[in-house]
């Protein structure tokens with residue numbers, strides 16, 4: 001049996017009386033897209049923050065490539081191969097699109113201690129960056145100021161930065177949000193191919209995208225996973241229907 | 250609107266032309282003023298690396314300015330009194346050599362910046378401002394109580410220090426030294442800003458989370474920026490002491506820290522020549538208005554208000570517009 005690339009074991013996190021993450025065990029295998037869906041406030045972003053190292057769980061473990069990384073910080077996990085995109089874009093807004101992707105390329109070589117040679121004169125960094133931009137379809141916006149990008153384009157840029165890192169696992173928090181029908185169709189096609197490079201833990205509200213992409217879906221409600229299964233299993237699950245999808249799915 | 254690059258060139262040419270003109274017209278005091286502006290500019294270029302690129306609002310940069318000043322004062326004092334700086338555990342003698350003094354000034358202020366940075370960078374925002382201010386004040390009061398080096402009265406150095414092959418007592422020669430250093434440091438600053446380090450530092454200021462998720466440590470980037478910044482301001486301090494042939498605790502004062510920051514705000518935060526423009530304008534105001542009234546700071550305050558309200562990018566921003574996104 002193959003080992004999961006990424007796994008959590010009985011993660012637990014509460015904010016005061018609120019159980020935001022309640023005994024969550026979830027895993028991600030090579031080549032798959034594992035979607036996490038759930039209503040607003042279900043605890044999806046909180047789960048992701050614990051997986052990526054921004055939040056410390058109260059209990060439980062996070063494992064990356066079989067190694068316990070629960071006590072490590074974001075930085076270490078990023079180096080170990082978690083490529084993350086944020087729900088609320090965290091980009092250098094005053095910089096150009098190209099500069100943001102170049103930052104990823106610098107992160108990929110692992111050392112920012114190069115002081116004298118202009119980053120734009122570094123052919124290998126530049127081609128890495130241009131490559132990533134092209135893959136998400138932002139190649140014509142390289143010189144655009146990031147703050148001038150549309151909401152959807154910022155999501156694409158988030159993905160592009162993650163691509164430069166060549167991560168072992170992608171963790172994406174609502175990459176489709178704000179993309180519009182056309183944009184999310186394009187990104188869906190792109191993510192579909194991306195799973196070959198590294199598996200994706202995908203938090204997403206766009207159900208069309210989730211149903212089109214996911215190998216497995218976990219449904220998160222009030223901090224608990226109520227069901228994990230294939231698209232068909234989830235669609236036909238009574239528990240999910242009652243708790244979340246309601247009558248309209 | 251003219252391009253920022255053109256403006257930078259113009260500013261530096263002017264800054265060179267004025268003292269040259271003064272030399273031919275026998276106006277040594279004008280050369281001294283220009284040298285003062287150049288040294289202030291250098292101090293502020295140092296701060297601009299921490300503040301402009303790294304977003305580190307340090308209100309304690311006088312610490313490095315003063316350390317540079319005292320490095321010069323102490324070494325030159327021992328040289329002129331023919332006493333060793335210390336004998337045990339090993340002998341250190343004073344010196345009148347500028348390059349050696351600069352090196353000592355840069356190393357000591359770099360070490361200080363490293364230690365202050367490590368502690369201050371645990372905080373952010375207002376706390377960072379306060380803690381850097383507090384460190385500056387510690388140095389200030391320490392220097393006041395350091396009787397061996399003049400305490401409150403400071404140290405007088407009789408003759409300007411030596412530079413190989415140049416008579417430093419000739420005003421234009423000393424100006425040339427300071428101006429050359431300023432140009433070299435500006436060049437370095439320009440390269441730094443475009444380097445992978447500058448890119449990462451710039452991002453660490455705007456989106457530290459992002460920097461972490463690409464596997465880089467924003468705090469470490471800021472610490473290195475703070476050290477580079479302190480080293481440059483320290484070097485400026487050594488030159489300033491040599492210009493005045495005098496060091497005193499005033500170099501450590503929080504007013505000094507404030508003035509270094511004012512040069513940047515006046516000229517333009519994060520703009521390469523912002524600190525230069527700011528320092529030149531400051532020295533001109535100080536000279537012309539200071540001659541009219543001892544309350545000239547009122548006018549400085551008014552100008553600062555205008556800049557803050559109407560020209561966020563400082564004077565450089567006013568003339569050259571918003572920074573063009575990189576080519």
Ligand SMILES: Nc1ncnc2c1ncn2[C@@H]1O[C@H](COP(=O)(O)OP(=O)(O)OP(=O)(O)O)[C@@H](O)[C@H]1O
Pocket residue numbers: 015018020038039040041042043044045046047087
């Ligand atoms: N730092 C915090 N302190 C207190 N409560 C928090 C904190 N972060 C999140 N919460 C709460 O935890 C719950 C889960 O939030 P989370 O952001 O993980 O939800 P989500 O599933 O990502 O929602 P959305 O679909 O809106 O993004 C919410 O009730 C939220 O208010």
Ligand SMILES: [Mg+2]
Pocket residue numbers: 044045046087173
């Ligand atoms: Mg969320």
